[in-house]
Amino acid sequence: MVxxxxxxxxxxxxxxxxxxxxxxxxxxxxxxxxxxxxxAGQSVSDSxxxxxxxxxxxxDEWWRQPIARRYYEVMLNGGAHVVLFEDLAAGGWFVQxx
Amino acid sequence: MGAVAGVIIVIFIIRMLSGSIKxxxxxxxxxxxxxxxxxxxxxxxxxxxxxxxxxLHMVVFVLxxxxxxxxxSIVVPLRMPRAAxxxxxxxxxxxxxxxxxxxxxxxxxxxxxxxxxSEAAISWLERKLRNAEPIQGAGVVAAGLLAEPVxxxxxxxxxxxxxxxxxxxxxxxxxxxxxDKLIDRALADPRRSGWRVQVxxxxxxxxxxASWLMEATLKDPSATRERIAAPLKTQLERSPPxxxxxxxxxxxxxxAPGTTELQLFARDAAAAARTGRRRALQSAAREIALRIxxxxxxxxxxxxxWSRLPERRYALIDFEP
Numbered sequence: 001m002v003x004x005x006x007x008x009x010x011x012x013x014x015x016x017x018x019x020x021x022x023x024x025x026x027x028x029x030x031x032x033x034x035x036x037x038x039x040a041g042q043s044v045s046d047s048x049x050x051x052x053x054x055x056x057x058x059x060d061e062w063w064r065q066p067i068a069r070r071y072y073e074v075m076l077n078g079g080a081h082v083v084l085f086e087d088l089a090a091g092g093w094f095v096q097x098x
Numbered sequence: 099m100g101a102v103a104g105v106i107i108v109i110f111i112i113r114m115l116s117g118s119i120k121x122x123x124x125x126x127x128x129x130x131x132x133x134x135x136x137x138x139x140x141x142x143x144x145x146x147x148x149x150x151x152x153x154l155h156m157v158v159f160v161l162x163x164x165x166x167x168x169x170x171s172i173v174v175p176l177r178m179p180r181a182a183x184x185x186x187x188x189x190x191x192x193x194x195x196x197x198x199x200x201x202x203x204x205x206x207x208x209x210x211x212x213x214x215x216s217e218a219a220i221s222w223l224e225r226k227l228r229n230a231e232p233i234q235g236a237g238v239v240a241a242g243l244l245a246e247p248v249x250x251x252x253x254x255x256x257x258x259x260x261x262x263x264x265x266x267x268x269x270x271x272x273x274x275x276x277x278d279k280l281i282d283r284a285l286a287d288p289r290r291s292g293w294r295v296q297v298x299x300x301x302x303x304x305x306x307x308a309s310w311l312m313e314a315t316l317k318d319p320s321a322t323r324e325r326i327a328a329p330l331k332t333q334l335e336r337s338p339p340x341x342x343x344x345x346x347x348x349x350x351x352x353x354a355p356g357t358t359e360l361q362l363f364a365r366d367a368a369a370a371a372r373t374g375r376r377r378a379l380q381s382a383a384r385e386i387a388l389r390i391x392x393x394x395x396x397x398x399x400x401x402x403x404w405s406r407l408p409e410r411r412y413a414l415i416d417f418e419p
Contacts, residue, residue, distance in 0.1 A: 015414040017398065058406050067407070083408060096408055 020094035025084060033072055033084050036095060047076040073098060124195045131162045131190065138162075165189035169205055179206035179219050183226060200240050203227045207243035220244055255377070257350040259284040266305050266342030273343060274331050280348040281323045290350065294319035295326055297352035304341040312337070319354035383417055 021038065028034035032055070035048045054073040061067050068088035075081055083098050114121055138158045160168055165185070173185050186194065186202035194201035206223045227240050259280040267273060277300065284290065296319040302310040314329040383395050395417035402410045 014399075014401070015396070016409060017412045017414055018409045020409060060406070098408065 018096050020085070020096045023084070023093050023095045025086075025093040033074060033093075036076065036082075036084065036093075038095065047078065047080065049074045050077050051075045124192055127190050127192055127195045131192075135159075135162050161189055165191050166193065174205060174209045177209055179210040179223060182206045182209040183223065200227060203240035204243065207240055211243065255289065257284050257287045257290055258347060259287075259349075260345065260347040262345045263343065266344050268339075268342040270334060270338055273334060273339075273346070274327075276346050277330055277334070277348065278323060278327055280346065281326050284348055284350055285321060285323060285326075290321070290353075293353040293355060294321045295350045295352075296354045297350070298326055298330065299349045299351055300330055301347045301349065302339050302343045303345040303347075304339055304343055306341065308341055310339040310343075315352075 024037040025033045026035040026037070032052055033049050035046060037046050039045075052072055052074050055071060057068075057070045059066070059068050066089055069085045070088060071083055071085040073081075073083050081098060082095050084093060084095050086093050135158065139155065168189075169182065169185060169191075173182050176182075183202045183206035186205050187198065190198060191201075203223050203226050206219075206226070210219055210223065223240075224244055227244065261276055261280055263276075267276070281298075285295075295316065297313065297315050299311070299313045304310060312330065312333045314333065316326065316329070318325075320326055386394060396414040397417050398412050399415050400411065401413045403412070405411050
């Protein structure tokens, strides 16, 4: 459940899920993610990447707003299973659920 | 020197009260606690013998610097919500400074939860919570602890059998015959399999828009037509419809489990239970929407489940009961 926007809502109004969250990623010697730093408000959490399960690249919607991303499905220390991606068009690293 | 320091402190306090100096609440709390601590220690040392002084030092130290363990292990288990509230407000834990009023209500509600809650205590805490602005974090927790839980009613799905007459019928014999046929039809419904009927309702639509209703609760739930129809026919004789009947409806609204052998054949028992829970969820969702006046429940729906972008696969939509 997400916080209500306090606006008039209709049954056909959709709210996005799994919105990517901006993070800081430290790359290893091989150029792959080695650590992730997330900040939520005043708290900051650092996690190391234990394993990279899969990686792929998406280049899409060239006719509209081009999307170019390199994805990594990773396991963090503590057992969290997340997807990291680097936005090659606008820059920046993001994290979201698989 | 002392006089100069005193003047500086007074000027600082005046500027702070006038708003020209902004002091974070936590710094203010820390300063106040330090001042009280120094003053109290000075008073204790000046007046009491060593052992009592050490004990008082300990008590003062705990109350001023680490009140939260005291709250959790002593005050809350006392089950006194007002005492818990005022202990937080007086001791002013540094970690709760940002939302001190709402946090005090949280501890009051936690103390309340350990006892049979009284309406007076709940109303008192709710009044205190209204002073806490903005409602976030501890305020939301406090409101949740105080709110009456919403429990949906598990309503069994009724079984209905209806008959519309070509021409309105007034004769009781015909109505009794129609009653038998409708009861047979309702008993034959697959959803009734494995269950005995406890409450049966008969509703008639009469000529000129009038209606007629009767209901019977069987002392012994039954699945035989004669035993279900008997009390209905008695009522039909005693107080028949005031006009000719255009439509006749028989409804089984409450059930009791059948015998062991019948329950073995209750193919729909699990489905009936699921349907009952679904209806309970819908009624609880309707009640929440009435109480809070804005939707707080959502469905997760598939939008583009095949999309390679995870954020486009699913979305939230308002839950419509």
